[in-house]
Amino acid sequence: MSDESCPKCGSPLGDITETSTGKKLQRCSQGSWNPQTKKNEGCEYVKWLQVEPQTLDEKCPKCGSALIMQVTRFGKKMKKCSAGGWDKEAKKATGCDFVEWINGTTEALDGKCPDCGEGLVLYTTAAGKKMEKCSTAGWDREARKATGCAYIKWLKPGEIPNNAGEEFLPPEE
Ligand SMILES: [Zn+2]
Numbered sequence: 451m452s453d454e455s456c457p458k459c460g461s462p463l464g465d466i467t468e469t470s471t472g473k474k475l476q477r478c479s480q481g482s483w484n485p486q487t488k489k490n491e492g493c494e495y496v497k498w499l500q501v502e503p504q505t506l507d508e509k510c511p512k513c514g515s516a517l518i519m520q521v522t523r524f525g526k527k528m529k530k531c532s533a534g535g536w537d538k539e540a541k542k543a544t545g546c547d548f549v550e551w552i553n554g555t556t557e558a559l560d561g562k563c564p565d566c567g568e569g570l571v572l573y574t575t576a577a578g579k580k581m582e583k584c585s586t587a588g589w590d591r592e593a594r595k596a597t598g599c600a601y602i603k604w605l606k607p608g609e610i611p612n613n614a615g616e617e618f619l620p621p622e623e
């Protein structure tokens with residue numbers, strides 16, 4: 451429990467929890483997430499916390515400073531230069547402007563591909579959509595065509611494995 455109280459109902463805020471994509475939030479202690487009904491119960495106040503940017507073991511190709519990993523409010527990931535900043539008054543970027551968007555991530559899944567029996571992976575696109583695909587699938591850049599097994603299944607929010615319920619949380623303020 452923290453000392454802060456909920457602006458909606460005045461109850462203390464609960465412990466800080468982390469979503470599957472690494473975002474941190476604090477719920478009102480009078481509210482809870484029900485995974486069965488996929489709804490908030492009780493007070494629905496959620497406070498999103500700023501995720502500390504993670505310093506990477508990589509150097510900026512432009513200026514040689516360390517790169518940091520940042521997650522945007524929509525769950526997209528990017529690498530940016532630690533020498534870059536944002537001038538709030540002038541509303542413009544300062545310092546080094548190197549940014550590299552991370553185009554989707556893959557995580558190994560427990561299941562087996564129904565087409566070929568190889569492992570499955572969960573692929574999250576840069577826009578946050580998720581699909582299950584075969585681990586043997588690939589992309590031939592030169593031929594510009596898919597290689598390996600073609601099994602793909604787009605997942606609806608209710609079908610996403612290990613979903614912490616993030617898709618259903620109220621929007622950040
Ligand atoms: Zn509350």
Ligand SMILES: [Zn+2]
Pocket residue numbers: 510511512513514515531532533534546547548
């Ligand atoms: Zn830089």
Ligand SMILES: [Zn+2]
Pocket residue numbers: 563564565566567568584585586599600601
């Ligand atoms: Zn397959």
